[in-house]
Amino acid sequence: MINSKAIERYRTKFLAHLEQKPISKEPRNLYEPISYILGLGGKRMRPVLTLMTAELFGGKVENALDAALAIEVFHNFSLVHDDIMDDAPLRRGNATVHEKWDVNTGILSGDAMLIYAYQCFENYPAETYKALTKLFSKTAIEVCEGQQYDVDFETRDDVTIPEYLKMIEYKTAVLVAAAMQMGAIVAGAKTEDANSIYEFGRNLGIAFQLQDDYLDAFGDPKTFGKQVGGDIMENKKTFLFLKAMEFAPSDDREGLMHLYSIQPDDAMAKVDTVKAIFMESGAVEATKKEIENYTNKAFSTLEGLNIPDENKALLKEFGENLMRRTV
Incomplete structure (x- = not known):
């Protein structure tokens, strides 16, 4: 069963692998920031997905560790x-990193990390290496495109729902999808199965990000781990905002546009007003429906997968647990 115990097993194996690859070379100011950021923790969701997928396709977790590290x-x-771009x-x-050291160090250490990620593939056989690096390069450029869309949207008032969904697909979902497909590639899965698990990860990744948008506004401050209402305070045009602009009466739309153009002294009053418009307009229900839609799309890709039914059930359970999260 893919429960917290199984996920913890993958995470423990991954962290042990990370510790076996100490990045303690000279010059220290290049490598110390890399060790620092990699040591800050986080959920390690993407490497866990790589290891889990490799095992579900009949591969060995040990063989997938370097691909997980690259991700x-x-x-x-x-x-x-x-973080540099967002200050x-x-x-x-x-x-x-740029606060602890400086911006130039952050840029250079980041560049070194990108190169190091590619080096993680060098131990794989030629055919596997080629498949992994091809997928990785495609994913990396899409993540950059997603980030640029995100930056562009900050200064635009005409962002459409399809544009927003494309942005979160590139910025977040493709890396989740690639993490899973890499596990399949390492396990020697058939091309069509590797492609199907990519689609599973991509759709689940979009659902995950939409869930994040929702939790940012309506999550429980005790469990969410970030400041609830952060996106509203930063005037981020999330799915909730775009749906509210589509559904709300003109007075509320004007009020929303005004609130998203100011930084009032009482930030929480702004958050409460915006959340009320989100709820009254039907944007909250539309967001929940879209999360369900992408989750179901992910599950439908599992049907044709050439793996045992119990492994399909495990993937579905994993997806359901992810969508029930409060953090």
């Missing part, structure tokens, strides 16, 4: 550069 190093590289002071409750 985690790349993910953290993107966070280092995103973010904190990451997982600790100082961001």
